[in-house]
Amino acid sequence: MSNETVSLLIIFLFIIGATIVGLIPGLNKKMNLEEWAVGGRNFGRWLNWFILAGEIYTAFAFLGASGWAYSRGGPTFYILGYGALAYVVGYYLLPTISPIGRKHGLMTQPDLIEHLYDSKILSLLTAIIGVAFLLPYLQLQLTGLGLIIEACSYGQLTRVPAMLIAFILVASFVYLSGLKGVASTAVLKDILLMIAVVFFGLYLPIHYFGSLGGMFEALETAKPGFLALPGGTKNFDVSWVMSTLVVTSLGFYMWPHFTTNSFSARNPDVLRHNAVYLPLYQICLLFPMLVGFAALLLLETPLKTPDMAFMTIVQKLFPGWTLGLVGGAGALACMIPAADLLLSTSMLFTRNIYSKTIGKRVDPNSLINVARIAVLGLTTIALCLAIFLPNMLVNLLLTGYSGVTQFFPMIVLGLYWKKSTKLGAYAGLIIGEVLVFTLILGKMDPLPLAGMNLNAGFVALLTNLIVFVLISLFTYTPVKAKKEVSL
Amino acid sequence: MKTLKIILTLLPFVWSIGMIPFANKVHPIVLGLPFLAFWFVAGIFLAFLCLQAIYFIDSKHRQNS
Numbered sequence: 001m002s003n004e005t006v007s008l009l010i011i012f013l014f015i016i017g018a019t020i021v022g023l024i025p026g027l028n029k030k031m032n033l034e035e036w037a038v039g040g041r042n043f044g045r046w047l048n049w050f051i052l053a054g055e056i057y058t059a060f061a062f063l064g065a066s067g068w069a070y071s072r073g074g075p076t077f078y079i080l081g082y083g084a085l086a087y088v089v090g091y092y093l094l095p096t097i098s099p100i101g102r103k104h105g106l107m108t109q110p111d112l113i114e115h116l117y118d119s120k121i122l123s124l125l126t127a128i129i130g131v132a133f134l135l136p137y138l139q140l141q142l143t144g145l146g147l148i149i150e151a152c153s154y155g156q157l158t159r160v161p162a163m164l165i166a167f168i169l170v171a172s173f174v175y176l177s178g179l180k181g182v183a184s185t186a187v188l189k190d191i192l193l194m195i196a197v198v199f200f201g202l203y204l205p206i207h208y209f210g211s212l213g214g215m216f217e218a219l220e221t222a223k224p225g226f227l228a229l230p231g232g233t234k235n236f237d238v239s240w241v242m243s244t245l246v247v248t249s250l251g252f253y254m255w256p257h258f259t260t261n262s263f264s265a266r267n268p269d270v271l272r273h274n275a276v277y278l279p280l281y282q283i284c285l286l287f288p289m290l291v292g293f294a295a296l297l298l299l300e301t302p303l304k305t306p307d308m309a310f311m312t313i314v315q316k317l318f319p320g321w322t323l324g325l326v327g328g329a330g331a332l333a334c335m336i337p338a339a340d341l342l343l344s345t346s347m348l349f350t351r352n353i354y355s356k357t358i359g360k361r362v363d364p365n366s367l368i369n370v371a372r373i374a375v376l377g378l379t380t381i382a383l384c385l386a387i388f389l390p391n392m393l394v395n396l397l398l399t400g401y402s403g404v405t406q407f408f409p410m411i412v413l414g415l416y417w418k419k420s421t422k423l424g425a426y427a428g429l430i431i432g433e434v435l436v437f438t439l440i441l442g443k444m445d446p447l448p449l450a451g452m453n454l455n456a457g458f459v460a461l462l463t464n465l466i467v468f469v470l471i472s473l474f475t476y477t478p479v480k481a482k483k484e485v486s487l
Numbered sequence: 488m489k490t491l492k493i494i495l496t497l498l499p500f501v502w503s504i505g506m507i508p509f510a511n512k513v514h515p516i517v518l519g520l521p522f523l524a525f526w527f528v529a530g531i532f533l534a535f536l537c538l539q540a541i542y543f544i545d546s547k548h549r550q551n552s
Contacts, residue, residue, distance in 0.1 A: 074511075074521075077524045077527050078527075080527035081503045081504070081527045081530060084499060084530060084531045084533075084534035084535070085500060085503055085504070085534065087534065088496060088500070088537070091538055091541065091542075092496075211519055213516045216513075216516055216519070216520065220513050220514075220521075225513070227521040227523065228511050228513050229507075229511045238507055238511055242504050242505075242507050245503065245504045245507075246504065249500075249504075272542060272545070273542065275538060276535070276538040276539050277535070279532075279535045280532075280535050283528065283531060286520075286528065289524075
């Protein structure tokens with residue numbers, strides 16, 4: 001058998017295997033979203049470790065981080081910085097949100113907004129914005145899966161057909177397995193991918209350059225300054241990394257699907273205790289970067305698509321079955337988070353947009369069908385975005401972060417600052433999102449300002465925060481405060 | 488105690504964001520990593536230690552009250 005037959009065969013075995021494993025728990029009993037999320041907490045310590053560490057390994061970390069290391073150098077290291085800081089934010093934020101959710105039966109982020117500001121329209125707006133910025137995240141996973149299939153076919157399948165296959169695979173995976181598939185397949189994928197990433201991340205530098213330090217010295221000699229800021233870019237300098245770290249560390253828990261997760265925690269102390277150990281898992285993100293740097297030195301012809309760095313180096317230096325194994329694990333790393341994201345997004349759409357507007361009088365039992373159609377619709381939109389507006393994986397994630405970070409003033413001040421008002425939340429959110437849209441679509445991200453290059457999301461967040469505080473101070477009336485204290 | 492908690496909360500941010508202008512260099516290579524990468528990895532351990540300490544203070548506080 002030729003190399004491409006072997007590697008494609010292995011990938012499809014993985015995907016079919018995962019779908020079957022994912023279907024098994026669903027055969028015995030029907031699980032709902034809450035059961036799934038809380039069920040994960042019954043795993044033992046080691047399984048739990050793999051699941052938590054594995055959540056970090058999506059297409060973004062696996063292909064995106066290596067792709068940025070290959071093409072951008074130093075700026076990639078920001079990825080090592082934000083996770084640990086995000087958990088410090090989470091240590092305070094999640095234990096505050098979780099009891100409110102339990103007490104008032106909240107399930108999604110727009111539910112929380114409706115509760116905090118007593119406004120259905122603001123909640124609807126949050127839901128629409130949430131869906132809009134989950135789309136680039138979804139596009140990221142589809143693009144990643146397309147890249148993997150392209151690499152494993154040794155270029156026989158080009159990008160667009162590869163992404164069409166990816167689309168069919170993801171949509172049918174979610175349709176067949178639903179969320180039931182996520183928990184049971186996540187363990188398998190996490191173990192395989194972790195082994196692959198650590199193996200290649202250490203093997204390539206040590207085998208070809210003697211040590212990690214040896215590889216970085218060789219890279220510094222070949223490309224002086226590539227490993228510092230701004231590395232291989234013009235404007236991703238110190239000020240960009242600093243502003244991006246603010247956006248990503250504050251924005252981390254503003255992703256709508258993470259709010260849902262925190263609502264299902266058993267008690268606030270579980271969330272606090274988890275936050276303490278989570279930073280250590282961020283070390284895992286270093287290994288894909290090592291592969292990207294090794295690829296830069298070892299590949300002779302420059303890659304047209306830097307996100308292919310990981311797959312290409314494995315394709316060039318190892319036999320077809322190795323590529324198939326890496327591709328199979330990688331494919332699951334794209335599909336499982338994609339399934340998770342798709343279901344959260346479709347729930348956001350069904351629960352907080354559809355049933356609050358045109359579907360007001362629809363029988364709640366038929367909502368599941370709406371959610372299913374939403375899954376197909378959202379995957380199609382993400383596929384169109386991936387084909388017609390292709391972008392590097394890290395850029396896609398950063399776009400999403402810039403958008404969801406704008407929820408930060410509204411949610412955090414809404415929770416801790418008594419003088420927050422509905423009008424302040426409206427004004428801050430709208431101005432923040434308009435700025436994000438204008439700057440990103442106008443290709444002004446990063447924004448040059450006073451000799452610095454600032455992340456567009458950071459500029460928007462700062463403006464948002466100032467507007468929120470000023471308008472709140474103007475519109476705050478002590479009478480209203482009494483009502484809000486009863487959280 | 489409250490001041491200590493604020494310091495422990497802010498320290499990871501000062502390290503991983505505030506100090507970047509001073510950590511932005513390739514040499515010295517520490518533990519096989521370029522200095523900037525090493526700085527961020529050290530920041531991860533610092534965040535872990537700070538959270539560990541805050542958790543310790545919080546659970547002691549809960550026991551007392």
